[in-house]
Every structure is written in C-alpha cells, then in structure tokens.
Amino acid sequence: MPSAHIEVENLEIHYGPVAAVGPVSFSVMPGQQVTLLGPSGCGKTTTLRAIAGLERPSAGTIRIGGQTVYASDGGINVPAEKRGLSMVFQSYAIWPHMTVFENVAYGLRVRRKSKAEIEEKVRTALDLVQMGAYAGRHASQLSGGQQQRVALARACAFSPNVLLFDEPLSNLDAKLRGDMRIELRELQHRLGVTSVYVTHDLEEALAMSDQIVVMRRGHIEQNGSPNEIYNYPRTAFVADFVGSANLIGGRLRPDLSKDGFVALEADGGHILHGVSHGRVPGENPVMSVRTVHLRLAAEQGDAPVNVWPVVVRRCVFLGDMTQVHVEWGGRDLVIRQTTADVWHEGDGAWLSISPDSCVLLEAE
Numbered sequence: 001m002p003s004a005h006i007e008v009e010n011l012e013i014h015y016g017p018v019a020a021v022g023p024v025s026f027s028v029m030p031g032q033q034v035t036l037l038g039p040s041g042c043g044k045t046t047t048l049r050a051i052a053g054l055e056r057p058s059a060g061t062i063r064i065g066g067q068t069v070y071a072s073d074g075g076i077n078v079p080a081e082k083r084g085l086s087m088v089f090q091s092y093a094i095w096p097h098m099t100v101f102e103n104v105a106y107g108l109r110v111r112r113k114s115k116a117e118i119e120e121k122v123r124t125a126l127d128l129v130q131m132g133a134y135a136g137r138h139a140s141q142l143s144g145g146q147q148q149r150v151a152l153a154r155a156c157a158f159s160p161n162v163l164l165f166d167e168p169l170s171n172l173d174a175k176l177r178g179d180m181r182i183e184l185r186e187l188q189h190r191l192g193v194t195s196v197y198v199t200h201d202l203e204e205a206l207a208m209s210d211q212i213v214v215m216r217r218g219h220i221e222q223n224g225s226p227n228e229i230y231n232y233p234r235t236a237f238v239a240d241f242v243g244s245a246n247l248i249g250g251r252l253r254p255d256l257s258k259d260g261f262v263a264l265e266a267d268g269g270h271i272l273h274g275v276s277h278g279r280v281p282g283e284n285p286v287m288s289v290r291t292v293h294l295r296l297a298a299e300q301g302d303a304p305v306n307v308w309p310v311v312v313r314r315c316v317f318l319g320d321m322t323q324v325h326v327e328w329g330g331r332d333l334v335i336r337q338t339t340a341d342v343w344h345e346g347d348g349a350w351l352s353i354s355p356d357s358c359v360l361l362e363a364e
C-alpha cells in the first residue's frame with residue numbers, strides 16, 4: 001500500500017494564548033483530493049496555510065512526499081517556495097494589467113525557466129483549462145469564471161506535487177460554481193495530483209472529494225469518505241452541518257432491539273429502530289434521521305417497524321423538492337420529498353423510514 005503524500009500530525013496553531021487549531025492529524029494519499037469542511041472560523045484555512053508554509057504552526061509535524069517540511073521538535077520549517085506545491089486563492093490573485101499568458105508564465109519566470117519551456121508549459125496549462133484562445137487577452141477583460149481558470153492554469157503550469165485550494169469557487173454565481181466543480185474534479189483526476197481543498201459548501205465537498213475532514217472550533221469532528229460523512233455522521237454537529245437532518249433524542253430500549261437494529265424510545269413515546277454503526281452513545285442518546293430519507297404515504301404499508309400515523313402541518317415548495325412538516329410524537333419532523341405528491345395542512349398520512357437510515361450518534 002502506498003504511503004501518504006501529505007501527513008499532518010498533532011498540528012497546533014496558536015495566536016498568543018488563543019488556540020486557533022489543534023491538535024489535528026490527517027493524511028492525504030497520492031492522487032487523492034481531501035476537503036477540509038466546516039463553518040467560518042473553524043480553522044480550515046489556517047490549517048491549509050500551515051501546509052502551504054504561509055502560517056507557522058506552534059507544534060506538530062507536516063510531511064509532503066515523505067519530506068518533513070515542518071517539525072516543531074526538530075526546528076524544521078521549509079519555506080513555502082521550496083515545498084513543491086501551488087495554491088489557488090478565493091480572490092484569484094491575478095494581475096489585471098498582464099495578459100493571460102503573462103499571468104500564467106509569471107511563476108515559471110520567477111523560477112528562471114527557459115523561454116521555450118515557458119511557452120510549452122503555459123500553452124499546455126491554458127489548454128488544460130480551456131483558455132488557450134485567450135492567451136493574449138488582458139485579465140481585466142475576463143469574466144469571473146475565466147479569471148478562475150487562469151488562476152488554475154498558473155497553479156498547474158510548473159507541475160506542482162500538491163495543489164491547495166482555498167475556497168476557489170466562492171466568488172462565482174451558483175450555476176457557474178456548479179459547472180466549475182465538475183471541471184475542477186475532472187482536472188484533478190487528469191493530472192493525478194494530490195490536493196487539499198477548503199470550503200464551507202456542503203455540495204462542493206460531497207461532489208469533489210475522495211475524503212472529507214469536518215472541522216469545528218479548530219478540531220476534527222469527523223474524517224471519512226463523502227458517503228460515510230453524509231450517511232453515518234458521528235455527532236449531532238456533523239449530522240446537522242452536513243445536510244439536513246432531524247435529531248431525535250430519547251432513551252435506548254435494549255428490550256425492543258431486533259434484527260441487529262437498536263431501539264430508541266423518543267421523548268414523545270414513539271419507538272425508532274436504527275443502526276449504531278459501532279457508536280457509543282452518551283447519557284442522552286440521539287438519532288440522526290436525514291430529511292430526504294423519510295417517506296410520506298396515504299397508506300400504512302407493511303413495514304414491520306418505523307411506521308407511524310402523522311398529521312401534515314406545513315408544506316414549503318423549494319423548486320426541486322417540497323419540504324413537508326408533520327407532527328410526530330408531539331414534535332415537528334421535516335421531510336424533503338421530490339415526489340409530485342401534494343399535501344395540505346391537516347392531512348393525515350403515514351410516515352416511514354428504513355432503520356438503515358436512522359443513525360445513533362456519539363456523545364459530544
């Protein structure tokens with residue numbers, strides 16, 4: 001099995017007495033894209049800047065390609081320009097008075113590459129991002145999406161070992177951002193380059209990542225594949241931040257567990273069967289139930305567990321889906337459905353969910 005390309009071990013970053021990050025530890029395998037996901041102020045960009053060499057940590061170790069680039073114990077701190085990586089910023093950081101070609105060539109000229117090599121690498125990088133036809137145009141004449149492509153071409157031009165992305169799509173409109181996600185992911189696959197991506201956008205993280213590191217208050221809340229993070233959140237924070245979920249508290253009922261599923265008696269009295277996924281709950285157990293996994297129907301159906309009569313309280317049309325609020329055991333549950341079924345306030349219905357989609361959370 002190949003060794004990790006990027007290794008972050010017990011990284012800590014302090015600003016005076018304030019601990020901004022850490023300790024955090026994670027690794028990125030060769031060719032993988034790992035996303036640091038979390039709300040503003042959680043430490044994700046600070047962690048990325050530490051990997052880049054733009055932020056000096058207080059403690060820990062960072063290795064890139066097997067080489068130690070930072071170690072607090074050994075007093076090692078390799079300068080950013082010698083770490084063999086490139087960074088794409090939220091602000092693009094391109095020079096409006098230069099042409100597209102000159103912007104992309106800048107880093108190669110700083111590295112004193114030959115004129116022929118600069119020409120070849122710039123043309124190759126621009127073709128990669130479908131900007132070859134714009135080489136002679138000034139950057140000030142480009143749209144936001146085109147400027148982002150130029151920033152990407154510049155980052156790729158000198159064939160870095162690692163690409164770092166700091167919320168590179170946040171300044172684009174929603175449709176262009178969706179298109180650029182696909183392009184960025186395909187580009188990363190074509191290059192086979194190891195990358196670390198920072199975002200607070202859930203869809204971006206799920207669509208683009210091999211692995212997601214969810215951060216909160218400078219620490220790692222959960223680290224796993226997009227599927228694991230979304231379908232098997234460890235904590236209430238992850239369940240709530242990564243997608244839309246109903247958090248249902250109650251008490252465990254071992255006497256009602258069956259077929260490998262745990263049973264939770266909700267505060268309203270309903271029995272909810274779900275999976276523990278190896279989690280050890282706290283004193284006040286909570287289950288996460290994704291809003292998109294709940295089903296409403298006019299008939300009861302024949303499922304043996306997790307079926308209840310409910311009353312529809314409110315419907316909100318959201319375009320691609322409808323959000324339905326129902327009264328369940330004295331509390332409000334939210335269902336997001338893509339079906340064409342129309343519900344009205346006061347309608348009676350049957351609510352159901354597969355036990356596989358109800359996940360017991362760990363204590364926070």
